[in-house]
Every structure is written in structure tokens, then in C-alpha cells.
Amino acid sequence: MAQILKGKEVAEALANTMKKDVEDLKAGGVVPALGIIRLGERDDDISYERGAKKRCESVGVAVKQYLLPADASQEKLLGVIHEANADRNVHGVLLFRPLPRHIDDNAVRAALLPEKDIDGITDGSLAGVFANISLGFPPCTAEACMAILAHYGIDLAGRRVTVVGRSLVIGRPVAMMLMHKNATVTICHTKTKDLPSVVREGEIVIVAAGKAEAITGEYFREGQTVIDVGIHVKEGGSLCGDVKFAEAEPVVKAITPVPGGVGTVTTCITIQHVIEAAKKALVS
């Protein structure tokens, strides 16, 4: 029986620290605030937004919403980003993507100030996570993986870690963050040969393959710690990850569940970044 690495426990611990940080900021006259920019009414966006707002409320972070119709022009969207950039009372900006096709994603990313880029989408944030410098913020899902490992006291220095997936929102940034903590990281992807044996090399495995239950029992061995980043809706409506949990769990040492794993921590990290941005704004 593997240890279940519960996102809820991590989220609660982070929330407690955040509440204290918000109190300190408020005592200094600053109310940390999240700006949310949303185009249209996509279900995924609204659901994530609901979670973020709830979390903001629970720790004392203010929310300012910028809502635009799905067919809003690029000019209009850039105007809203410039408004949020200029507003000293908005510390971090969450911008839902993918954007509609008539909008140039690169122009939008370039418009956002890295210091308000709590979701790690700007080139500044990418350079920051690659170079390990304080510039922007890493993508929240990548940092959620790191927060789970840290919460459960899983040491990374000198450990072999296999990362499955090389996307810019999770695989690549989490690989860099693990390396910055002195792990020896192998990055796998769709062109990797004999993926099961490369996954078995990892003492810790971060799975961000983007395919429901694609990583089956044969990929794992005793003693491994598995962080499953995937989240998919199965036929019938239940959720699952990239890992076939029922097969992996009896084999490995520790594993995150889906739901209740990485996803539960991700929203928390978004809000934590707002608080960090507010702290930095106070200092500068």
C-alpha cells in the first residue's frame, strides 16, 4: 500500500501560511489583489475561476474581474492588460488561455508585466525558471508538484527524477525546478524510446503525459514516488490522471491521487504568487 500524497493536506498548510502573510501585508497597508481576465464563458475557465475566488476569499486576497466577450478585439484585450499592469492595487494577473483564434497569443503574453505574471506565461517568467532567477513566476502546476514534494519532506538532492512530458506549462519548468534543487533529471516525451524503462529509472516520477491512464503498472517499480499531473474526465463522468492509479498504487512507495492531488494544490499556488507579488511590490 503506497502512501497517498494528498493535495488537500498541502493546500491547507499553504493556506495557513498565506493567511498569516496576508495579515502582515494588511498591517502594512497593502491588500493583495488578484486580477482575473476572462474572455467569454468557457466552462473550464469559470470552474477554475470559482476555485480561485473561493481560495482568495478564504485567505483574505481581493479579486478584481475583467470580463470581456468571447469576440472582444485584441486591442480591447491589450487595453485591459495595460490597465491591470498600471493598477498599483492589482498585484497579480490571471489570464485564461487558450485565447480565441483571432487574438495573437504572443502579443498578449508580451503585454503583461512579468512581475504580475503569477501564472508564468511571459517570456520573463520563462527566463526566470530556466535561469533560476527572481523574474516573474513559474507556471503554477509545476510549482504545485514542488510544493507537494516539499510538504511531504521528499528530498531531491542527488535523486534521479524522470519527468514525462516537455510542455512549457509543466514538463520543462518542473524539470528545471527539480534540477535547481539538485535532482538529476531526465526529460521524456512522445519520441522517447522504451519509456517504461526510463520511468523505472526515476526514484521520483513526474507524469505530465497528457493522456488518460496511459502510464500503466509496468512502468513502475518498488520504492518510487509518483506525482500525477494529469486530469481527465472518464466516460461516466469520473476523473482520472495520466497514471493508471489502480495498477501503480500497489507497486510504488508514494503517489498522488486524481482527483485530490496536484490539481488541489495548483489554485493555492496561484494565490500564493499574488501574495508574493504584493510583498515584492511593497519592498520595491
Added chain:
Amino acid sequence: MAQILKGKEVAEALANTMKKDVEDLKAGGVVPALGIIRLGERDDDISYERGAKKRCESVGVAVKQYLLPADASQEKLLGVIHEANADRNVHGVLLFRPLPRHIDDNAVRAALLPEKDIDGITDGSLAGVFANISLGFPPCTAEACMAILAHYGIDLAGRRVTVVGRSLVIGRPVAMMLMHKNATVTICHTKTKDLPSVVREGEIVIVAAGKAEAITGEYFREGQTVIDVGIHVKEGGSLCGDVKFAEAEPVVKAITPVPGGVGTVTTCITIQHVIEAAKKALVS
């Protein structure tokens, strides 16, 4: 007997392509030009500069030098960078570092336009190599490794590659560039446990450990391709790499020599970037 991957062959092939590119640019009315900014008279800088100027001359690239005393103020240096940024006749800028201690390296890096950053030192270039987008240029040494592999027709897709070293000038960027070519990359560093066995996992090994002859025969096995990035002066004045060549060469399939390997290609890449920058400037 291993195949010796000679830098000179690669450099000659690159030079031929560059000459053709420069002719085309000149026919279009553009003379590609390299700006060189140097503070003081450090031997290493002057030696590299001499090589770069010689290479520029041989392929038809112009050179504009900006020379400052070693004790020049930061303001003065930033002024020179702004001048080079603004000069439409200077397409790429080579700025010798490390800078003297009284100068803020970050402020200097931030001042240079990424599109003229042919040495890959700006945050824009770092984001570009991480995200695999056309923003700035990768560090020249990292690209020299890629050029050698390409010249000798060494396929990367699906191959296991071990990178020894995680610096921002070579280890990290070359790992990303290899991954963008679909290799499965493991990044090692000083905290990696049992380095020899991780190096033996690689079908291709990029060694940028920064220690003279630290990677001895026991690290290698049959069939490997080894790119040695190190260059060190031994007692007596001869040069050596990070790999103990005499021990590795009889074991592996192919290896770069030192001198005459990666270093020989690096200057070429610097000039190639100037030409690429001139092409981009022509289009935009």
C-alpha cells in the same frame, strides 16, 4: 579507434555557407556587421577577439569595435550598448564578460536588445532557447555542440543523451536544444550520484563539467559519441578538455578532440549569428 569529430571540418563547412549568405546580403545592400564591446585588455578577451575578427574578415562580415578602459563606469558602458542597439549598421553585439565588479551584470544584460544578442546572454535569449522560439540567440558554445552533431550526421531523435554540467552558458541550453531535436536528455551536475553510470547511459554524452580531465575512461562504454566542451591549460602549456582523451578514445565510437573540437566551431557560430541577425533585420 574512435572517429575523431574535428571542429575544423565543421567550421569550414559553416564558413562556406556563411560566405554565400554574406554575398546574398551584400547583393541586397546590407553589410552584416559585428559590434565588439570590450572593457580593459584581458588576454582571454583579446585572444577570442582576434579569432572572431579573423573569421569575420574571411567571410566578409564587418567589425565595429567599442573599447573602454577597465575602470569605465556602468553609465558609460550602458551608453555604448545603447549606441550599438541604435546603430542599424551593427547587427550583432559581442560583449566580453565577466565584467569588472563595479558593474551590475544584470543591468548590462537587460540593456542589450535580444535581436542583437548573438552570444545568448539576455533574458530574451534564455527564454528563446527554453521555449524553442525565435527570440535572441542560444549561447554559441551550446550551438557549436549541435553544429558538430549535425555536421557528422548524428541523429538525435529518440536517442539517450547525458549532459554533464548545468551552467547557463552550456549545460542547460544544450540540454534544451537536444530535447527540441527529440533526444531524451538527462542533466547531470556536481550533486549527481554515481556519475559514471549516468554517463554510461548516454548514447551521446556532452561533457561540460569545467574540470580538466575529470571524466576518465571508467565513465565510458562502447558505442558512445562524446562531445567535450572543456578547454584547460595543463602544466607545460598544452591544452586538454574535461575528458581524459587518451582513456576515452579507445573505448567510444566517436569523440571531439581538445584543442580542435568544440572551441574551433564556437567562434564560427558567433559570426553565423551576426549573419542571421542581419537577415532578420532585412526582413523586418
